[in-house]
Amino acid sequence: xxxxxxxxxxxxxxxxxxxxxxxxxxxxxxxxxxxxxxxxxxxxxxxxxxxxxxxxxxxxxxxxxxxxxxxxxxxxxxxxxxxxxxxxxxxxxxxxxxxxxxxxxxxxxxxxxxxxxxxxxxxxxxxxxxxxxxxxxxxxxxxxxxxxxxxxxxxxxxxxxxxxxxxxxxxxxxxxxxxxxxxxxxxxxxxxxxxxxxxxxxxxxxxxxxxxxxxxxxxxxxxxxxxxxxxxxxxxxxxxxxxxxxxxxxxxxxxxxxxxxxxxxxxxxxxxxxxxxxxxxxxxxxxxxxxxxxxxxxxxxxxxxxxxxxxxxxxxxxxxxxxxxxxxxxxxxxxxxxxxxxxxxxxxxxxxxxxxxxxxxxxxxxxxxxxxxxxxxxxxxxxxxxxxxxxxxxxxxxxxxxxxxxxxxxxxxxxxxxxxxxxxxxx
Numbered sequence: 093x094x095x096x097x098x099x100x101x102x103x104x105x106x107x108x109x110x111x112x113x114x115x116x117x118x119x120x121x122x123x124x125x126x127x128x129x130x131x132x133x134x135x136x137x138x139x140x141x142x143x144x145x146x147x148x149x150x151x152x153x154x155x156x157x158x159x160x161x162x163x164x165x166x167x168x169x170x171x172x173x174x175x176x177x178x179x180x181x182x183x184x185x186x187x188x189x190x191x192x193x194x195x196x197x198x199x200x201x202x203x204x205x206x207x208x209x210x211x212x213x214x215x216x217x218x219x220x221x222x223x224x225x226x227x228x229x230x231x232x233x234x235x236x237x238x239x240x241x242x243x244x245x246x247x248x249x250x251x252x253x254x255x256x257x258x259x260x261x262x263x264x265x266x267x268x269x270x271x272x273x274x275x276x277x278x279x280x281x282x283x284x285x286x287x288x289x290x291x292x293x294x295x296x297x298x299x300x301x302x303x304x305x306x307x308x309x310x311x312x313x314x315x316x317x318x319x320x321x322x323x324x325x326x327x328x329x330x331x332x333x334x335x336x337x338x339x340x341x342x343x344x345x346x347x348x349x350x351x352x353x354x355x356x357x358x359x360x361x362x363x364x365x366x367x368x369x370x371x372x373x374x375x376x377x378x379x380x381x382x383x384x385x386x387x388x389x390x391x392x393x394x395x396x397x398x399x400x401x402x403x404x405x406x407x408x409x410x411x412x413x414x415x416x417x418x419x420x421x422x423x424x425x426x427x428x429x430x431x432x433x434x435x436x437x438x439x440x441x442x443x444x445x446x447x448x449x450x451x452x453x454x455x456x457x458x459x460x461x462x463x464x465x466x467x468x469x470x471x472x473x474x475x476x477x478x479x480x481x482x483x484x485x486x487x488x489x490x491x492x493x494x495x496x497x498x499x500x501x502x503x504x505x506x507x508x509x510x511x512x513x514x515x516x517x518x519x
Contacts, residue, residue: 121133121135121136121137121138122134122135122136124136126148129148130150130480130518130519131148131149131150131193132148132149132150132519133146133147133148134147134148134149135147135194140195140199141199144195144196144197144198144199144201145194145195145196145197146194146195146196146199147192147193147194148191148192148193148194149190149191149192149193150189150190150191150193150518150519151188151189151190151191151517151518151519152187152188152189152191152250152516152517152518153185153187153188153189153515153516153517154185154186154187154188154249154250154514154515154516155183155184155185155186155514155515155516156183156184156185156186156255156512156513156514156515157181157182157183157184157512157513157514158180158181158182158184158501158510158511158512159180159181159510159511159512160179160180160181160501160503160506160508160509160510160511161179161508161509161511162177162178162179162506162507162508163507163508163509164177164507164508165177167369167370167492167505167506167507169369169370169371169505170367170369170371170378170379170461171371171375171377171378175504175505177503177505177506177507177508179508184210184211184212184499185209185210185211186210186211186212186256186499186514187208187209187210187249187360187499188208188209188210189206189207189208190206190207191204191205191206192204192205192206193205198224200224200225200226201222201223201224202222202223202224202225203220203221203222203223204220204221204223204235205218205220206218206219206220208359210360210498210499212360212498212499213360213498215359215360217359217360218236219235219236219237219268220235220236220237221233221234221235221236221237222234222235223235227276228276228277228278229276229277229278230274230276230278231274231275231276232272232273232274233272233273233274233275234271234272234273235270235271236268236269236270236271237268237269237271237273237287238266238267238268239266239267239268239269239271239287239289239292239308239310239343240266240285240286240287240310240311240312240341240342240343241264241265241266241292241310241312241341241342241343241392241394242261242264242265242341242392242394242396242409242411243312243314243339243341243394243396243409244257244258244261244265244409244436245257245261245265245266246285246312246341247323247324248323248324250324250479250516250518251323251324251325251326251479252324252325253324253325253326253405253407253438253440253451253453253472254438254451254453254468254469254470254484254486254488254512255470255484255486255501255512255514256499256500256501256512257500258436258438258453258455258466259455259456259457259464259466259490259493259494259495259500259502260409260411260434260435260436260455260456260457260495261409261436261455262363262495262496262497262500262502263363263366263434263457263494263495264392264394264411264413264432264434264457265363266292266308266310266343266345266392267292267293267359267361267362267363268359268361268362269289269290269291269292269293269308270289270290271287271288271289271290271308272287272288273285273286273287273288273289274286280319281315281316281317281318281319282313282314282315283313283314283315283316284311284312284313284314285310285311285312286309286310286311287309287310287311288307288308288309289307289308289309289310290307290308291306291307291308291345291347292308292310292343292345292347292390293347293362293365306345306346306348307345307346308343308344308345308346309342309343309344309345310341310342310343310344311341311342311343312339312340312341312342313339313340313341314337314338314339314340314396315337315338315339316335316336316337317336318333318334318335318336320335321335321336321337321398321400322335322400323479324479325398325405325407325438325440326405326440326442326449326451326472326479327400327401327402327403327404327405327440327442328442328446328449328474328477328478328479329400329446330402330403330442330445330446331400331401331402332402333401334399334400334401335399335400335401336397336398336399337396337397337398337399338396338397339395339396339397340393340394340395340396341392341393341394341396342391342392342393342394343390343391343392343393344389344390344391344392345389345390346387346388346389346390347365347387347388347389347390348386348387349374349384349385349386349387360497360498360499361497361499362497363495363496363497364496365388365390365415366494366495366496366504367430367459367460367461367494368432368457368458368459368460368461368462368463368494369461369462369463369464369492369494369505370464370492370493370494370495370496370504370505371461371504372504373385373388373415379418379420379425379426379427380423380425380426382422382423383420383421383422383423383424383425384420384421384422385418385419385420385425386419386420386421387417387418387419388415388416388417388418388419389414389415389416389417390413390414390415391413391414391416392411392412392413392414393411393412393413394409394410394411394412395409395410396408396409396410403441403442403445403449404439404440404441404442405439405440405441406437406438406439407437407438407439408435408436408437408438409435409436410433410434410435411432411433411434411435411457412431412433413431413432413433414429414430414431415429415430415431415432416428416429416430417429418430427460430459430460431459431460432457432458432459432460432463433457433458433459434455434456434457434458434463435455435456436453436454436455437453437454437455438451438452438453438454439451439452439453440452440472446474446477446478447473447474447475447477448471448472448473448474449471449472449473449474450469450470450471451469451470451471451472452467452468452469453467453468453469454466454467454468457494457495462492462494463492463494464490464491464492464493464494464495465490465491465492466488466489466490466491466493467488467489468486468487468488468489468510469486469487470484470485470486470487470512471484471485472484479518480517480518480519481516481517481518481519482514482515482516483513483514483515483516484512484513484514484516485512485513485514486511486512486513486514487509487510487511487512488509488510488512489509489510490502490506490507490508490509490510491507492505492506492507493505493506493507
């Protein structure tokens with residue numbers, strides 16, 4: 093599911109830890125639980141070389157209550173039109189993932205098939221890939237997955253510090269798309285992912301509606317000097333020594349206007365490209381009366397750093413986004429290019445090691461059309477002292493959100509207080 097998935101030797105391959113038992117009367121073992129990966133093994137061969145097939149199963153469930161109390165009744169978008177701000181509260185299954193994974197034909201020919209549903213838009217989508225893991229340094233994959241672009245986006249939603257990814261990440265990040273990518277760890281502690289995708293926007297990728305031949309590139313590189321940072325922001329594992337991670341991500345795409353509206357979204361993770369005040373870029377009349385943006389080039393560059401030590405965790409990321417070569421119909425754009433920037437900072441500390449964590453986090457976005465900021469914090473409770481079960485209570489103060497996403501609770505232009513109570517299980 094995640095950027096480092098499949099980096100270790102596959103179970104049963106020569107030299108892998110926990111290799112399978114010697115052959116017995118039965119060629120397969122049925123029903124098992126892998127403590128190391130936290131996965132249910134439905135079918136496992138006794139000898140992966142003679143009978144190369146394995147099937148694993150995971151369920152990730154993220155149930156959430158959200159309450160947003162608006163502080164203003166409306167906001168003014170880039171066209172000068174007043175847009176309403178509404179209070180809301182809801183119970184949602186934000187994400188429910190049914191994950192089937194394993195290998196077939198050859199232990200290095202692996203698969204992951206994900207059924208992703210969310211009550212946020214009452215729809216179900218397919219994610220997943222087929223990959224061949226040549227070695228630790230080179231794992232080649234093809235499928236439908238996250239386009240790299242920011243650190244918090246490319247890490248799993250299971251490991252966010254609060255209930256979900258922050259406002260700045262939601263504004264800047266790419267989306268999900270079919271594509272081909274390579275990933276691996278060529279040197280201890282140095283990891284990479286490089287992906288060529290149809291586009292940054294999955295909801296326009298149907299063959300019947302796709303126009304043109306432009307592709308998107310997303311890549312991310314990160315380095316862990318001690319090679320033990322692990323996943324996520326929180327120091328659940330309680331590192332006895334300081335562990336650092338330093339990274340950078342790049343996303344380049346040519347995005348065209350193919351009817352980009354909120355109603356077109358079919359994947360609950362999808363977002364629209366927006367100006368820094370939250371106005372959708374491709375909405376007619378946004379840059380000037382009578383002008384509609386036909387296409388634009390997008391470049392996104394981010395820098396990130398993080399540290400874990402004895403229950404303390406700190407993570408930050410800075411974003412730079414350029415929109416240039418803006419092509420329009422109905423007249424010329426008054427802007428040759430648009431530059432937006434933003435950042436996030438978050439920190440957590442375990443009041444009770446492995447169990448109870450207090451955290452605080454903030455992010456902002458700013459650009460030619462204004463921007464927004466958020467700040468807040470809360471608590472994480474890990475009942476079993478592991479990432480597989482977490483309860484989160486969080487309060488965020490939002491001032492002029494430029495981001496919008498069905499799952500996260502962010503709505504364009506909103507100003508107010510967002511309370512989230514979440515139950516997340518991974519088994």
